[in-house]
Amino acid sequence: MTKPLQGLRVIELGQLIAGPFAGKMLAEFGAEVIKIEPPGSGDPLRKWRLLHEGTSVWWAVQSRNKQSVSLDLRTPEGQDVVRTLVQDADVLIENFRPGTMEAWNLGWEALHAINPKLVMLRVSGYGQTGPYRDRPGFGVVGEAMGGLRHLSGEPGRTPVRAGVSIGDSLSALHGVIGVLLALRHRDQNGGEGQVVDVALYESVFNMMESLLPEYSVFGTVRQAAGSSLPGIAPTNAYLCADGKYALIAGNGDGIFRRLMEVIERLDLRDDPELARNDGRVRHVARLDAAIGAWAAERTLDEVLERLNEARIPAGRIYDVADIAADPHYKAREMILDTQLADGTPVQVPGIVPKLSATPGEVLHAAPALGEHTDAVLADIGIDSTTRAAWRARGII
Incomplete structure (x- = not known):
């Protein structure tokens, strides 16, 4: 069965949550996603939350269907590899602090010159422009600036977080939407790519419903309201x-x-x-x-x-034990049974959205660090002798 994004090549340079979550969704619907990771350590997400045999079980979800290439982007050789990969890529995803890609000679102007058809998804705390662009920003900071944290919790108590990295995930979803819009424009207007600039705080702010118009018209500063929903009753x-x-x-x-x-x-x-x-x-x-x-x-x-x-x-109110036992989750294929690298059974979330004719699919498990390095580099003409020398120098 042909997948909706089959034939699309994505280069993923991001780490942790926002960029890789966007890459995950594209991969689930058929895109070829080549994930670039630092040699030795890999994506820090490999060590986040609970680990099995030294690797986070979260990794089994976030990186399924992807290829892993270990590559030091701080080196000229690593940067050359990215420039070569970009020649045949449709999308490049990055979620570094603004200016990082430019310091590596991999900014938009450089990559667009190599491949004018490229769509570049850039996820950052505050966006690529504006007075805050250079500040470091994680999802939790975006949730605070975007207005969500102020509304979370009980009145008069310390504002609480949602319990998951919702700011990152919302940014990833906005990023996927932006990529698909940009690809649609490219395919209808002569093949020209563009930048999709996603800011964490803006992705959160976009979900804040009537927060701003209520303030602008009535001067109302909405406050936390616990489990109720102010203005909608009961x-x-x-x-x-x-x-x-x-x-x-x-x-x-x-x-x-x-x-x-x-x-x-x-x-x-x-x-x-x-x-x-x-x-x-x-x-x-x-x-x-x-x-x-x-x-x-x-x-x-x-x-x-x-x-x-x-x-x-x-x-x-479900906890995860309720979710795992719920027949509706199972009937909707939202709980998938698979295996970790050593064969340990693991359940992972299913795929959304549900497409009737071309549904998403888990084709292969999350890769080991650098599992596809040799195959990908060989495909772009880097011979085994060069790869061995690079590996000895820690470039791959």
């Missing part, structure tokens, strides 16, 4: 009799009426002040108290059964 996490929480979203007008019937509060159902969201927002404490009192007398399973029967959006 929606919250409600404690059940067995100590578990039910997430209940009764904020649609018809849904609200059904919810009030389930909890036997017809007085609230029929109150004209509560018929629309703006009225419910004004009385959100009263609604949360009524729903909370009803949930507190029932187990989580009882609550969810009643609400599902009434077609009211509700659910439990």
